[in-house]
Amino acid sequence: MSPRDAEATKKRILEAAVAEFAQHGFSGARIDRVASAANANKSLIYTYYGSKDQLFDAVLEAAIGDLHESVPFTPDDLPAFGARLFDFLVAHPVEIRIDAWRRLERPTNTTLEQQMFAEKIAALDAIGSTAADGTSSADLLVMVLAVSWAWATVPEALGALASAEIDLRRKQVVRSIEVLCEADFTASLNEHA
Amino acid sequence: MSPRDAEATKKRILEAAVAEFAQHGFSGARIDRVASAANANKSLIYTYYGSKDQLFDAVLEAAIGDLHESVPFTPDDLPAFGARLFDFLVAHPVEIRIDAWRRLERPTNTTLEQQMFAEKIAALDAIGSTAADGTSSADLLVMVLAVSWAWATVPEALGALASAEIDLRRKQVVRSIEVLCEADFTASLNEHA
DNA sequence: AGGATCAAACTAACTAGTTGGTTAAACTTG
DNA sequence: CAAGTTTAACCAACTAGTTAGTTTGATCCT
Numbered sequence: 001m002s003p004r005d006a007e008a009t010k011k012r013i014l015e016a017a018v019a020e021f022a023q024h025g026f027s028g029a030r031i032d033r034v035a036s037a038a039n040a041n042k043s044l045i046y047t048y049y050g051s052k053d054q055l056f057d058a059v060l061e062a063a064i065g066d067l068h069e070s071v072p073f074t075p076d077d078l079p080a081f082g083a084r085l086f087d088f089l090v091a092h093p094v095e096i097r098i099d100a101w102r103r104l105e106r107p108t109n110t111t112l113e114q115q116m117f118a119e120k121i122a123a124l125d126a127i128g129s130t131a132a133d134g135t136s137s138a139d140l141l142v143m144v145l146a147v148s149w150a151w152a153t154v155p156e157a158l159g160a161l162a163s164a165e166i167d168l169r170r171k172q173v174v175r176s177i178e179v180l181c182e183a184d185f186t187a188s189l190n191e192h193a
Numbered sequence: 194m195s196p197r198d199a200e201a202t203k204k205r206i207l208e209a210a211v212a213e214f215a216q217h218g219f220s221g222a223r224i225d226r227v228a229s230a231a232n233a234n235k236s237l238i239y240t241y242y243g244s245k246d247q248l249f250d251a252v253l254e255a256a257i258g259d260l261h262e263s264v265p266f267t268p269d270d271l272p273a274f275g276a277r278l279f280d281f282l283v284a285h286p287v288e289i290r291i292d293a294w295r296r297l298e299r300p301t302n303t304t305l306e307q308q309m310f311a312e313k314i315a316a317l318d319a320i321g322s323t324a325a326d327g328t329s330s331a332d333l334l335v336m337v338l339a340v341s342w343a344w345a346t347v348p349e350a351l352g353a354l355a356s357a358e359i360d361l362r363r364k365q366v367v368r369s370i371e372v373l374c375e376a377d378f379t380a381s382l383n384e385h386a
Numbered sequence: 387a388g389g390a391t392c393a394a395a396c397t398a399a400c401t402a403g404t405t406g407g408t409t410a411a412a413c414t415t416g
Numbered sequence: 417c418a419a420g421t422t423t424a425a426c427c428a429a430c431t432a433g434t435t436a437g438t439t440t441g442a443t444c445c446t
C-alpha cells in the first residue's frame with residue numbers, strides 16, 4: 001500500500017469497486033464498503049470518480065473493455081473463439097456478474113459495446129461463407145455467444161447436477177459451436193408449431 | 194378493485210411486487226412503491242408477507258413455478274421444448290428479468306428449482322438415446338437451455354444489430370437444438386488449445 | 387327489523403437506522 | 417510555503433419496519 005500516490009489510490013478504489021459492484025450490483029453496493037475495502041477515504045471516491053453512478057460506469061467500461069480485449073475474435077474459427085471466451089469466463093467469474101448486472105441495471109450503456117459487436121459482425125460478413133444462409137451473421141454470433149456463456153449463466157441448481165469437470169464442459173462448448181457453424185439453417189426439419 | 198377483500202389485496206400486492214422486483218431487483222425495489230402501485234397500505238405488506246425478503250421469495254417462487262409449469266418438458270423432442278420455452282420467454286419478459294435477478298441476488302434459492310431440474314434430467318436419462326455419448330444428459334440440457342434463452346439474455350447492443358423478426362429467431366433456436374441433439378460429442382475435430 | 391358488539395381489514399404517522407454526498411481542516415512533499 | 421492529497425465529522429434525504437388508532441362488514445341479541 002502506498003499512501004500519497006493518487007494514481008495508486010485511484011486504482012485501489014476501482015478494484016474495490018469492481019468487487020463490490022460484482023457482488024451487490026449498483027443498488028446493493030455501498031460506497032462506504034468500497035472506501036474501506038480500498039483503504040481510502042470515502043470522499044476520495046467523489047474527487048476521483050464524481051458519483052456512485054460514474055464509478056459504476058467506470059467499472060462497467062473497464063470490465064467490458066477487458067473482456068473484449070482479452071478474447072480476440074477470429075471470424076474464420078468461431079469454435080476457437082468460443083473456447084477462448086469460455087476460458088476467460090472460467091478465469092474471471094467477476095466479469096460474469098458485472099455483465100449480468102449491467103444488462104439489468106444499465107441496459108442502454110451500449111456506446112462502447114455496440115461498436116465492439118459491430119466490428120465482429122463486420123468481420124463475419126467479410127468472410128461470408130462461415131454460416132449457411134437463412135440467418136445473418138449477427139444471428140450466428142448470438143448463438144455462439146449463448147453457447148460460450150452457457151456454463152456461466154446456468155442456474156446453480158442445474159450446474160450442481162451437471163458435469164463438474166472444466167475440460168468436459170469446454171469440449172462440449174467447442175463441439176457445439178462446430179456443429180452450429182456447419183449446420184444448414186435454410187429449412188427447418190419439423191415445424192414444432 | 195375491491196377493498197375489504199384480504200385475498201384480493203394480497204394478490205394485488207404480489208402482482209405489484211412482481212413488477213417492482215422485475216424492474217429494480219431486490220436492493221433497488223422500494224416497499225413504498227409496491228404499496229402505492231398495489232393501492233394498499235404499506236403495513237399490509239408486512240402483515241401479509243412478513244418482510245421485504247419474504248415478499249421477494251414469494252415473487253421468485255411464483256415466477257419459477259409459473260415458468261416450469263407453463264413449459265412442459267418433452268425429453269423425446271427437445272427442439273419442441275426449446276420452441277415452447279422460447280415462446281414463453283417472448284411472451285413473459287418480466288420472468289426473464291426476475292430470473293436474472295434471482296441468479297444474482299438469491300443464488301442459493303434452489304430448493305424448488307433443483308427438484309424441477311432433477312425431474313428433467315431423470316426424464317432424459319430414462320430415454321437415454323437422445324444425445325450421443327461423451328456428455329451427460331444434464332450437460333445436454335444446459336446447452337438446450339442456453340440456446341433457448343439465447344435471445345432473452347443477449348446484450349441489447351447485439352440484439353439491436355441482429356434479426357428483429359421473432360419467427361426467424363424461433364426457427365434458428367429450433368434448428369440449433371436439432372443439430373445439437375444429432376451431433377456426436379465423443380471426439381472433438383480440432384483441439385483449439 | 388335494528389341497534390350493540392367484535393374481529394378483521396385498513397390507514398396515517400412515526401421511528402430508528404442507513405446512505406450518498408459534502409466540507410473544512412490536516413497532512414505530505416517538492 | 418503551496419499545491420496536491422487525505423481525513424474525520426457531518427448532513428439531508430431516504431427506507432424498512434412499527435404502532436396506535438380507524439373503518440367496515442358480519443354476527444348476535446332483543
